[in-house]
Amino acid sequence: MPDNFHIAFPWALALLPLPLLVYWLLPSLRMRSAALLLPTYHKAVEYTKQKPRKSAFVKRRGFFSWLILLVIWVMLVAAMTNPQLVGKPEMKVKTSRSFLIVADISFSMAKTDWQIDGKKARRWDAVKDVMHDFIMQRQGDRMGLVFFGSNAYIQAPFTPDLLTVDQMLEEADVGMAGQMTHIGKAINKGLEMFENDTIKSKVMLLLTDGIDAGDGIQPLDAAGMALKDSVMIYTLGIGTPGHSGSDLDERTLEQIAEMTGGQYFLAKDENRLKEIYSELDKLEPMEYEEAQNKPITMLYPYPLAVAMALALLSTLIAVLVSVIKVIRERNETYA
Structure with a gap:
């Protein structure tokens, strides 16, 4: 690390474990809602031969998804610390x-x-x-x-x-x-x-x-x-x-x-x-x-840009996977 590297707000690093604390300490959010039965619901059950469940199936996140979220959070915290390259004061x-x-x-x-x-x-x-x-x-x-x-x-x-x-x-x-x-x-x-x-x-x-x-x-x-x-x-x-x-x-x-x-x-x-x-x-x-004013190069845009790019990329991948899944299921239905 170069000698002129400086973190303006090192206290922001204390926010790194915040997602883990939220995950461990706060209870899971559970919401009840009325189910909507279509007129052809029973026919669909007979056709697909799937057993109806009392609740929706929620797919757990995989390791890759958690890793992306972790990297995004680390990059956001890094941006909040406001890293800088502080140049030597000009004479x-x-x-x-x-x-x-x-x-x-x-x-x-x-x-x-x-x-x-x-x-x-x-x-x-x-x-x-x-x-x-x-x-x-x-x-x-x-x-x-x-x-x-x-x-x-x-x-x-x-x-x-x-x-x-x-x-x-x-x-x-x-x-x-x-x-x-x-x-x-x-x-x-x-x-x-x-x-x-x-x-x-x-x-x-x-x-x-x-x-x-x-x-x-x-x-x-x-x-x-x-x-x-x-x-x-x-x-x-x-x-x-x-x-x-x-x-x-x-x-x-x-x-x-x-x-x-x-x-x-x-x-x-x-x-x-x-x-x-x-x-x-x-x-x-x-x-x-x-000189009283030292030349400072702000570095926070770089981790912030990485976090935004990862968030956008993960969202696009999730949408793309969902679209592919729907297309695949439709093809299987009409096969």
Whole structure:
């Protein structure tokens, strides 16, 4: 018997001996009725030479008939127990965290030093190409988007609708937030989004290829505020430190991640960026919970169908035997 087999009403099995109790305890039903004598009754007696009886002859049921009735009753009781196949509860993704992507779209992200499918591409286009897959794999997270340059603005508020977040990402382009890089402002704007958020687990992914412009709120001060608000920040540097044309401030990004309990990553090309997103999936895995409704397959129609089929079959056989008997007696009478 499979492990997922379940009987909903096992108490119904107590009805199995009921026919025997009725047979043993209740007296036989006896009914008296007046006999009908036909005008040719005595002639029929003389013709058939059978001795008249005071009562009708009732033929006892044979073993086969009792066996059919027993099987029908067992099948009916089996149907009443409501047997079921209870499947394992399906695991569904639990809304576990608010995941905010804070991405740099300053002018430096327009550099064409990355590649997509072997062709030169802007850093921002390569980042978007990989980030699309990353977003769609975060089923269960409430995701939001903040883009920054000289200023920071909210592109997508927190929502579980990842298709919308993905579309909003696609619509963003380099230069929409200005040409400078203000990391402190970006973190602060992200914290504003987290203020009214009710989910306790709050994660921010800060992505930039530059160095903070130095005016306004400082990146480490903003990181300190994030620590107080229990916001974990993963920082992701784009480019090659020390290479000509690169202004990436790895030290600041490392300090931001360290202060908030996150981790710093360096992406020198698109392949490394894909690896980083895979590492992020492991660091912030999806959480699952059991669904309340378990898939149940009802099995009672099968024993019920067997009982009905046997009852119908036994009735048809009884009628057929009676018809054959009548035909045989008629033939013998006129023989």
